[in-house]
Amino acid sequence: MKFLNRDRLNLVIAFSAIMISLASFYATYLQAKAADLQAKAANQQLKIMTMPVVRFTHSNYDTEDKTNPNSIGFHLQNAGLGPGVLKSIAYHYNGKSYSNYYDLLMACCNEEVKIMQKRISEAKDNSAYTLSRNGGLWSGERGEFIVPAQDEYTLFAISRGNATSELWEKLNNERWNITVSSCFCSPLGNCYQSSAQKLSIEIDYCPAR
Numbered sequence: 418m419k420f421l422n423r424d425r426l427n428l429v430i431a432f433s434a435i436m437i438s439l440a441s442f443y444a445t446y447l448q449a450k451a452a453d454l455q456a457k458a459a460n461q462q463l464k465i466m467t468m469p470v471v472r473f474t475h476s477n478y479d480t481e482d483k484t485n486p487n488s489i490g491f492h493l494q495n496a497g498l499g500p501g502v503l504k505s506i507a508y509h510y511n512g513k514s515y516s517n518y519y520d521l522l523m524a525c526c527n528e529e530v531k532i533m534q535k536r537i538s539e540a541k542d543n544s545a546y547t548l549s550r551n552g553g554l555w556s557g558e559r560g561e562f563i564v565p566a567q568d569e570y571t572l573f574a575i576s577r578g579n580a581t582s583e584l585w586e587k588l589n590n591e592r593w594n595i596t597v598s599s600c601f602c603s604p605l606g607n608c609y610q611s612s613a614q615k616l617s618i619e620i621d622y623c624p625a626r
Contacts, residue, residue, distance in 0.1 A: 469501030471564055471611050473597035477589050479574070487577035489588050491518070493599060494569040501564045501601040504608070504623035506572070509596045518556055518573040522584075525591045529584035536580035552578020552585065564601070572597070600624065 471493050479488040495501050507514045508521040515521040522530050533554070540551060556573040564570045577585040598612040600623035609617040 468497050468603055468607070469495050469499050469564065469566065469601055469609070470497035470617055471495050471501045471503070471599055471601050471609075472617075473599070473611075474569070475592045475595070477592070479576075487585070488574050489577075489585060489592060490574040491572045491592070491595070491597070492569045493564050493572060493597070495564040495566055498566055499603050500566050501603065501609075503562050503564060503570075503599060503601045505600045507598050509598065510591070510594060521595065522588075525595070526584055526587045529587045533581050533584045540580070550578055552576045552581035554581065554584075 474492045474494050475490065476492070477487070477489045479486050479490060493503065493506075507516060508518065509515075510521055510525055513524065515524060533552075537551060537553075552575065554573070554575045557571050562570065575581055575585055575588060596612065598610070600608065600610050600620070602608040602623060608620050608623045610620050610623075611617040
């Protein structure tokens with residue numbers, strides 16, 4: 418009696434074919450898994466390379482302004498590697514939130530704002546010298562805007578002068594009680610929420626302003 422007859426030989430060949438197919442399938446699975454891991458690692462690296470890290474800062478001296486460096490500024494600073502597209506912003510003061518800087522100023526410094534407006538309206542000389550001497554208030558607020566990587570964007574600022582002295586003093590004291598939260602996205606569309614209390618956290622999308 419022969420050990421391998423035709424039926425047994427066919428069975429061995431079929432079994433060998435199945436084992437080879439399983440080994441081939443497993444090798445293909447491992448290659449696909451490795452490729453997937455590489456793709457995820459590349460995407461994560463690209464995400465980190467384009468991630469903005471935006472935080473709120475404020476100051477009371479402008480080193481770049483040679484004529485009137487006594488300027489209080491409220492800024493968004495991007496310490497990340499990629500630009501941040503600002504989608505929404507909110508100012509917070511004494512437990513309340515405000516969607517723009519003017520409402521914030523009216524909440525913190527109502528009387529001082531009125532004094533500034535009155536003095537500016539009464540000024541008869543509108544020369545550059547007089548405007549510089551009186552001080553002023555300006556804002557960079559608009560819809561969506563970009564905060565470049567390793568740079569900052571000024572939300573609003575007030576320079577000290579005859580018209581703004583009271584407002585400048587009040588805001589200089591109160592600026593420590595003001596915080597800003599913002600929502601911004603990277604060029605890849607990844608969005609983040611930032612506030613003074615915590616680091617930026619990734620979210621699905623930014624709410625409309």
